[in-house]
Amino acid sequence: MHSATHQAISAVWRIESAKIVAVVARMVRDVGVAEELAQDALIAALESWPAKGVPDKPGAWLMTAAKRKALDHLRHAKMSGEKLDEIGHDLEAQEALIVPDFVDALDAARQDEIGDDLLRLIFTACHPVLPTEARVALTLRLLGGLTTHEIARAFLVPEPTIAQRIVRAKRSLREARVPYEVPRGAQLGERLASVLEVVYLVFNEGYTATAGEDWMRPALAEEAMRLGRMLAELARDEPEVQGLAALMELQASRMKARTDAAGRPILLAEQDRGRWDRLLIRRGLASLERAEALARQRGQAPGPYALQAAIAACHARAPSAAETDWPRIADLYGALAHTAPSPVVELNRAVAVAMAFGPEAGLAVLEPLRGEKALQNYQWLPSVRGDLLARLGRHEEARAEFERAAALASNARERELLLQRARGTKP
Secondary structure, three states: OHHHHHHHHHHHHHHHHHHHHHHHHHHHOOHHHHHHHHHHHHHHHHHHHHHHOOOOOHHHHHHHHHHHHHHHHHHHOOOOHHHHHHHHOOHHHHHHHHOHHHHHHHHHHOHHHHHHHHHHHHHHHOOOOOOHHHHHHHHHHHOOOOOHHHHHHHHOOOHHHHHHHHHHHHHHHHHOOOOOOOOOOHHHHHHHHHHHHHHHHHHHHHHOOOOEOOOOOHHHHHHHHHHHHHHHHHOOOOHHHHHHHHHHHHHHOOHHHOEOOOOOEOOHHHOOHHHOOHHHHHHHHHHHHHHHHHHHHOOOOOOHHHHHHHHHHHHHHOOOHHHOOHHHHHHHHHHHHHHOOOHHHHHHHHHHHHHHHOHHHHHHHHHHHHHOHHHOOOOHHHHHHHHHHHHOOOHHHHHHHHHHHHHHOOEHHHHHHHHHHHHOOOO
16 A cells, blocks of 8 residues: 555656745745755655545645745744745745645646746756756756656766765855846846757757667656656747757657667668657647747747757658658758757768768768867767768778777667678678
8 A cells, every 4th residue: 555655656746846846946045945845745745645645636735735844944044024024925825824725726726827936947957057967967856856866877877976966056056146037038048048958968868878788768858858848838939949849759759669679779761660659740740830930920040949850850751761851851951050050960961961962962061070079089970971981882981980980889789780880881
């Protein structure tokens, strides 16, 4: 019985924890303290529910318990009268002490405020004052509800390392006096870019793991998609938020087809498209349509995430690899290179150009990249060059490139794939 109750608590916590931390953070104005108080509410549930049963509204129970603990914290901290008035007179918090049923009704009627609190939490956790790895860890902890152990396992780093990142991140936010708010005006674009970067970093690590034995970590990709859907709901009028949601849905639609029964990678051209998730494709195409419509309404060109989603949509719409609209993809990569230039974008454009116009054309785009410092240890540069050389019959050169790519790969499955390509390159 207790085991079933604990499973129920775990499931509710994963769903509700971000909202609870967000609301409590608005009350105490400190993300670190808010998480501790939310955890105290979780402990109270672990102590109470096995004996008394899971309440009818478990999320509301946890929220009420956390608010009570927040008010206790404020009283014990002996805050100034002005600060106590600012927070203690919050009607929602006051009623949490007096009439819990009223709070439940109030919460249901004020979902917009819950949404505002979640946005504040997202922008705080992803604040540029923090290094990228700290933003990722704190976001997964506060918004994903993942434990320190789960985050460490996902990124293949020691648990104490993740714990230190989270502790330092909270301390840095406190010391920098980062305001607990959604930025406005010019700051919004800069901060929103940081939020989207964190979510997409998490997704990419799940979609193609940088190291370890597994080609993918689906749970991590799913967590990023959950965060992306949350953002898309909270920031419905932001084109790039919708673009990122579209991109993740469309890419994730292929995940079941990306490995064989033994976990070995299957490249895009060889994938069984019947295994692609049609529901995710429909969701992704709908989000892409929203992103493009919002950009048109603002008189803007599509942003980087919407452009990448449009590329993924070309693959999703093609009934087979042979029917892929590669000229369109090459054009989209050209637009992406103009909007968000980077060596990796140019490398992908080389692949698209080669597929559309032949390997010689692809090599012409690729050659200038061989001197790019940022790509010197990037395994996909020699891998792409090896593929193009093999298509031109330059097999010895191709084999050398695949072997070089394998030597650079950190992921075991990736390395195995590249060595297989090297062995399969016949003179």
